[in-house]
Amino acid sequence: MDLHLRHATFRLSTAPSIYPFCSSKFRHSRSSKLFTVRASLPFSPQTAKYYRELEAAVDVVHRACHICVEVQKSLLSDDGRVLEKNDSTPVTIADFSVQALISLELGKLFPLIPLVAEEDSAFLRANNLADSVVKIVNDKTSFTHEILTDDEVLEAIDRGGNNAVAFEAKPATYWVLDPIDGTRGFLKGGSALYVFMQVFNGGFWSGICVYCSSKGQNYYKGVGSCCWNDLCA
Numbered sequence: 001m002d003l004h005l006r007h008a009t010f011r012l013s014t015a016p017s018i019y020p021f022c023s024s025k026f027r028h029s030r031s032s033k034l035f036t037v038r039a040s041l042p043f044s045p046q047t048a049k050y051y052r053e054l055e056a057a058v059d060v061v062h063r064a065c066h067i068c069v070e071v072q073k074s075l076l077s078d079d080g081r082v083l084e085k086n087d088s089t090p091v092t093i094a095d096f097s098v099q100a101l102i103s104l105e106l107g108k109l110f111p112l113i114p115l116v117a118e119e120d121s122a123f124l125r126a127n128n129l130a131d132s133v134v135k136i137v138n139d140k141t142s143f144t145h146e147i148l149t150d151d152e153v154l155e156a157i158d159r160g161g162n163n164a165v166a167f168e169a170k171p172a173t174y175w176v177l178d179p180i181d182g183t184r185g186f187l188k189g190g191s192a193l194y195v196f197m198q199v200f201n202g203g204f205w206s207g208i209c210v211y212c213s214s215k216g217q218n219y220y221k222g223v224g225s226c227c228w229n230d231l232c233a
Helices: 049-072 087-108 122-124 130-140 150-160 183-187
Strands: 003-009 029-037 175-177 194-199 204-213 217-222 225-233
Touching: 029 183, 049 087, 049 130, 049 183, 087 122, 087 130, 087 150, 087 183, 122 150, 130 150, 150 217
Parallel strands: none
Antiparallel strands: 003 029, 175 194, 194 204, 204 217, 217 225
16 A cells, blocks of 8 residues: 655745744745655565554654654754753644644544544644644645645544544444653653554554654554564654
8 A cells, every 4th residue: 555645845944933833944845746655564464454554554653753853853953952942832733743644644544443542622722823733734644635724634633632532332443542751752852752553443452652763763563563663754
């Protein structure tokens, strides 16, 4: 399965930033160049019941890690030190952008599988941060023939928000997304970001654990499989 991704080209700008959370380093313009990413799993489709789901999860989490790496870079000074900020806006933007991107991509590929995550859009709406998230998500989505609106991105976040999904008594299949206490430390120059995504089907589950280093290398651990890695930068 191929997923077509939009490649974002980043240019330094000295103009005042319209995005409240980031320096001018993070302002960028999107090129029209497209490239194809194929997930490289260390096992064959015949040996994994949910190979297609895992393949899609690796691809979208790979792009989600790009978001965190780029936000981290926007917080670096010219000498490589992390710029301290008095608020948690960069962490907020990264968390919401990751959830929106993953919700949109998996919703497109698997519309009947719900997402269980942490965030809803109420905070973004109340603090006028939606534009920043929408810009980032539009630069990373595989939706190459359309520009996502604010409402579409905010609805994607709410798809995984608290009480967004009501489960019945019968066994359910659903995604679980959980940044495991990693985003804040990673953006402050830490060596890793952990993201855990799982697919459940009744009592059976499979998933991936992602270690995203600040050097741009992703390390994946699939349930019941060996570790493998890929470049994130």
